[in-house]
Amino acid sequence: EDLGLRQAGGIDIPGFEGRFGVDFQxxxxxxxxxxxxxxxxxxxxxxxxxxxEGMLLLDTIAAELSEIIE
Structure with missing residues (x-):
């Protein structure tokens, strides 16, 4: 699932926490x-x-964070 990291606005942390019931940080x-x-x-x-600069490494960063979810 795309959490919003690929969007220019990024991930809305309060929205993420409300949706998934976890502390983002x-x-x-x-x-x-x-x-x-x-x-x-x-x-x-x-x-x-x-x-x-991070957008240039989007796939690498997304993969690192996705490992936590899986």
Whole structure:
């Protein structure tokens, strides 16, 4: 399922948490940290989105985060 990472607006965190009943940052924070620290992803309480640089690695980043769900 596409969680919204491929969209320019990114993932709506409150919407995600309401839909799936999980804490987004608790679930994805550790896996997202390297991408955030390298400037490829932005994350705050409302949204998780890729930067322009991160969009170049979209498939790699999406695969990393998808492994958590599976």
């Amino acid at each position: 608790e679930m994805f924070g550790p896996a997202a940290a390297p991408f955030i620290n390298s400037g490829k992803m932005g994350l705050d309480a409302q949204c998780c989105r890729l930067t322009r």
